[in-house]
Amino acid sequence: MKLYDSFRSALQSLVVNKLRSALTMLGVIIGVASVIAMVAVGNGASAQVQATILSLGSNLITVSPQFATDQTLRAAGSQAQSLTEADMRSIESQLAGSIKAIEAEQGAGRWQVTAAGTNWNTNVQGVTEEYPAVRDWNLQAGEFFTESEITINAQVAVLGASTATSLFGDADAVGQTIQLRQVFGGGGGANAQRARIINFKVIGVLEPKGTTFGFSRDDQILVPLTTAQKILTGQRDRVNAIVVKALDSDSMATTSDDVFNILLVRHKISDPASADFTVTNQNDTLAALNQVTGTLTLLLGAIGGISLLVGGIGIMNIMLVTVNERTREIGIRKAVGARRRDILAQFLIESVALTGLGGALGILLGWSITQVVERVAAQQNLVLLVTAGTVIVAVGVSVGIGIVFGLYPAMRAARLHPIQALRYE
Amino acid sequence: MSLAGRLPPVADPVVHLRGVTKTYRIGREIEVHALQGVDLDIYPTEFVAIMGPSGSGKSTLMNILGCLDAPDGGTYSLAGEDVAKLGDDALAAIRNKHVGFVFQTFNLLPRLNAIENVELPLVYGGDRRQRRERAVGALEAVGLGDRVHHKPSELSGGQQQRVAIARALLNDPAMILADEPTGNLDSRSSAEILAIFQRLNAMGKTVIMVTHEPDVAAHCRRIVRMRDGVVAHDERVASPRNAQDEIAAGIGAGDE
Numbered sequence: 001m002k003l004y005d006s007f008r009s010a011l012q013s014l015v016v017n018k019l020r021s022a023l024t025m026l027g028v029i030i031g032v033a034s035v036i037a038m039v040a041v042g043n044g045a046s047a048q049v050q051a052t053i054l055s056l057g058s059n060l061i062t063v064s065p066q067f068a069t070d071q072t073l074r075a076a077g078s079q080a081q082s083l084t085e086a087d088m089r090s091i092e093s094q095l096a097g098s099i100k101a102i103e104a105e106q107g108a109g110r111w112q113v114t115a116a117g118t119n120w121n122t123n124v125q126g127v128t129e130e131y132p133a134v135r136d137w138n139l140q141a142g143e144f145f146t147e148s149e150i151t152i153n154a155q156v157a158v159l160g161a162s163t164a165t166s167l168f169g170d171a172d173a174v175g176q177t178i179q180l181r182q183v184f185g186g187g188g189g190a191n192a193q194r195a196r197i198i199n200f201k202v203i204g205v206l207e208p209k210g211t212t213f214g215f216s217r218d219d220q221i222l223v224p225l226t227t228a229q230k231i232l233t234g235q236r237d238r239v240n241a242i243v244v245k246a247l248d249s250d251s252m253a254t255t256s257d258d259v260f261n262i263l264l265v266r267h268k269i270s271d272p273a274s275a276d277f278t279v280t281n282q283n284d285t286l287a288a289l290n291q292v293t294g295t296l297t298l299l300l301g302a303i304g305g306i307s308l309l310v311g312g313i314g315i316m317n318i319m320l321v322t323v324n325e326r327t328r329e330i331g332i333r334k335a336v337g338a339r340r341r342d343i344l345a346q347f348l349i350e351s352v353a354l355t356g357l358g359g360a361l362g363i364l365l366g367w368s369i370t371q372v373v374e375r376v377a378a379q380q381n382l383v384l385l386v387t388a389g390t391v392i393v394a395v396g397v398s399v400g401i402g403i404v405f406g407l408y409p410a411m412r413a414a415r416l417h418p419i420q421a422l423r424y425e
Numbered sequence: 426m427s428l429a430g431r432l433p434p435v436a437d438p439v440v441h442l443r444g445v446t447k448t449y450r451i452g453r454e455i456e457v458h459a460l461q462g463v464d465l466d467i468y469p470t471e472f473v474a475i476m477g478p479s480g481s482g483k484s485t486l487m488n489i490l491g492c493l494d495a496p497d498g499g500t501y502s503l504a505g506e507d508v509a510k511l512g513d514d515a516l517a518a519i520r521n522k523h524v525g526f527v528f529q530t531f532n533l534l535p536r537l538n539a540i541e542n543v544e545l546p547l548v549y550g551g552d553r554r555q556r557r558e559r560a561v562g563a564l565e566a567v568g569l570g571d572r573v574h575h576k577p578s579e580l581s582g583g584q585q586q587r588v589a590i591a592r593a594l595l596n597d598p599a600m601i602l603a604d605e606p607t608g609n610l611d612s613r614s615s616a617e618i619l620a621i622f623q624r625l626n627a628m629g630k631t632v633i634m635v636t637h638e639p640d641v642a643a644h645c646r647r648i649v650r651m652r653d654g655v656v657a658h659d660e661r662v663a664s665p666r667n668a669q670d671e672i673a674a675g676i677g678a679g680d681e
Contacts, residue, residue: 005548016536332532335493336592337521337549339514418493422532 010350013322024318025358027311028401032362032394035304036386037369042297043385044370049289053282055209057135059100059249060282061256063087063242063263066275082267082276085225088128088242091262099255100247101133104225104239108232113221115167115178122163124180124221126228132206134245142174142204150224153231157200161208162218173202178221180232198231249283256281311358312401319351319409330413331421344414351406352399359398363391437505439599439631440467440490445499445509446654447485459485461654462499467600467633472626472665474642475635477651484604486651487635491524491602492516504599521550525593529605531585533577539564539588540573546596563591567621583614590621600631607641613672619644620668644668 014021065083088104095102108124129147132138145156157178164173181197200223209217229236246255260272260279269275323330330343338346370384447460459482467473477483488494489501492508495516501509504523511519525546526532533542543560547553564573567587577585586606593601603622607615623644626632634645642648643666650658 012536328532329534332534333545333549334517335491335520335526335532336546337517337596339517339549341514342549419488422493422528 006345006349007353009346010353013326013350014353017322020318021354024314025354025361027314028308028355028358028398029311029362029365031304031308031311032359032398033366033369034307035301035394035397036363036366036390037373037384038300038304039297039390040366040370040384040386041373042293042300043387043390044383045296046290046293047383047385049293050286053286053289055136057137057243057245058282059246059252060134061244061246061252061259062280062282063244063259064278064280065240066278083239083242084237085128085229085239086237087263087266088239090266091242091244091259094262095244095255095258098247098251098258100245101130102242102244103128103131103134105131105241105243106225106228106233106235106239108223108228111180111182111221111232113163113167113178113180115176116171118167120163120166122160122166122219122221124223124228124232126225126232127222128225131222134243137209138207139204140207141172142202144204145224150226153226154224155198155200155227155231156203156224158204158206158222159202160206160216160218160220160222162216163221164202164205166219173205176202178202180221252281252283308397308401312355312405315351315355315402316405316409319347319406320412322350323347323409323413326413327416327421327424330416331418331424334416334418335422340414343416344410347410347413348403348406351410352402355398355402355406356395359395362398363394366394438466438468439471439504440465440633441500441502442466442489443500445486445489445496445501447482447489447494447497449485458654460489460496463654463656465649465656465659467631469599469631470626470629472622472632472644472646473634474645474648475633475651476637476639476642476648477657478637481651482654483635483651487602487604490600490633491526492519518550521546521596523599525590525596525598525601527586527589527593527601527603527606529608531577531582531589531609533585533588533592535577538574538576539569539580539591542577542588543592543595545592550596559595560591563594564588566594567591581614582610583617586610586614586618587621590618590625594625594630600633601625603632603634605636606634607636607638615641616668616672620672623665623668640666 063083083104085104088102091099092102104127106126108126110121111124113120113122128150129145132144139158140161142158144158145154149156159167159173159178167173167178168176178200179197180200181195200221206218206222223232225239229238244255244259246252256279260275263277263279264270264272264275267276330338333343333346367386370386374384442463442465445460445463445465446458449457449459451457461482463482463486465486475483475486485494489496490503492503492511493516495511496509499509500507503519506519506523508516508519520526534545537545540557540560543563544556547556547559561570561573564570564587567590569584569587569591572580572584575584577588580588590601601622606622607618610618619641622632622634626646632645634641636642643662645662646665647659647661649656652658
């Protein structure tokens with residue numbers, strides 16, 4: 001039997017039972033669509049997490065101070081943060097040429113900010129001169145502070161994009177002066193309060209970067225590290241983090257080892273296990289997060305897979321009914337010379353046509369769902385990824401389901417004895 | 426009762442049965458010895474009626490002749506091929522090549538039109554070239570040249586049976602095997618079908634027809650009577666009735 005005849009015959013019988021074919025196909029359509037949509041959500045979430053991590057700057061190695069965990073070895077007084085700007089400068093000079101950039105940070109907490117009669121409250125952070133290079137963050141106006149401005153504790157500030165807008169509206173912020181004020185003794189009535197006011201000159205505004213994990217990164221004020229240490233916080237010579245930008249992704253492991261060893265020597269620690277700092281490689285973070293999102297994707301795919309399985313059982317059910325209904329036709333075909341494999345092929349092609357078509361429509365539906373979800377959840381910046389791989393797997397699986405669930409009914413048809421089939425009423 | 430001496434001296438028989446037996450089992454206990462040693466030779470260009478009361482084994486014989494079933498014992502050669510021991514698929518190929526079936530209930534596929542029904546044997550084998558033209562030719566031969574695109578439901582019983590005959594003819598089989606072909610037809614249509622068979626036979630086709638109606642059998646040139654699983658009686662019909670004449674005279678075949 002020629003393949004063309006088989007296909008024509010299969011399509012004819014699908015067209016004859018339009019409603020039944022459509023309903024049966026619906027099971028596969030929903031199954032494939034849910035696999036496509038679910039996996040797209042998983043992939044999208046994964047890509048978003050990755051993009052978010054990388055938006056903090058790529059190829060980053062972060063050194064954080066660590067409190068001693070063994071309370072018996074260190075007194076409470078020695079649990080101070082152990083990283084200094086000197087540590088940073090030492091890494092900078094020793095690894096010069098084998099890293100791209102390095103910076104140190106100290107958080108200065110939230111401050112009340114006033115400028116030109118407007119009032120704002122935001123986070124202030126002390127950073128060093130290579131912050132824009134490390135964070136892949138350019139300025140939209142003005143310039144960043146230099147090493148010499150750090151040396152002299154200059155009272156200059158670089159504003160986040162939304163901070164600048166909040167304080168100055170559409171006007172140019174660069175060159176303006178802002179006041180950071182801290183209120184003491186609050187709660188005892190207005191007269192009991194005393195305020196400390198420090199003037200800063202705005203020298204630059206950062207490009208907008210959007211939100212990270214729900215927090216706006218554009219609402220902050222950057223000041224020189226030393227200015228934050230000496231004027232704002234009083235925590236001299238302490239930094240919260242040293243961030244190193246490696247040359248590329250491949251050199252990250254070596255670079256983080258180098259950083260670790262330099263700091264061990266500087267801190268005079270012989271046992272790496274008792275280091276008073278931790279070195280975190282961004283690749284490791286990404287790998288850990290990818291594992292989480294991978295599991296999520298797998299789970300979502302499995303939920304879609306179950307609906308696909310249910311659709312497959314529907315196919316088998318309807319094919320058994322079809323074979324039963326067409327017993328006489330099978331007898332006639334056998335009488336005029338159809339062999340077992342001809343009958344088998346006929347019914348297999350019918351079920352594969354059903355699932356294949358269902359799969360194709362399912363992909364369309366799944367893709368439409370992702371488009372709708374993207375529109376609805378536009379504020380989450382969630383991009384749903386329908387990859388070629390997902391589509392190929394979905395088509396393959398739906399054709400496979402046609403074969404697997406169509407095989408038993410088709411075999412029953414092929415095995416019918418012609419005489420019994422002809423007599424069937 | 427052998428007819429060998431009285432048959433025309435033709436070459437090899439189309440159907441050659443020797444000692445054919447067939448036993449069915451109904452449930453676990455009951456065995457039905459449907460055929461108990463059938464010897465039968467049918468030669469090319471014969472028009473044979475197989476008759477017998479129900480239970481005589483004529484349906485079983487019909488199934489074996491048509492290669493729809495294999496005998497338990499004995500030998501059967503069809504058009505020179507030994508078919509007694511063949512498996513399902515090999516029998517399917519033999520049916521496709523050598524047997525043209527005509528059934529009491531027509532057995533057309535309701536979803537297909539006349540041409541597609543007639544083409545069906547060519548879907549499963551034989552020379553596929555020009556199959557549409559051949560199907561149309563076969564339909565014209567049975568007088569349905571103007572109904573080729575009709576579905577079975579749009580045709581009368583007699584017309585449906587003519588489509589079935591066209592289908593049976595398409596692969597130019599060694600024999601046409603008709604099982605009660607007029608059983609569901611009125612006498613006028615019956616006469617038309619019998620006239621077609623007589624015309625095909627006159628053109629050299631071998632036709633074997635199972636029937637229980639003596640009036641129908643009277644149109645054949647030889648009558649084989651079955652009883653209790655064996656051939657009980659085998660005779661030539663001296664002067665077969667002519668269906669075409671009966672139609673002309675306005676008398677349907679089978680009218681009592």
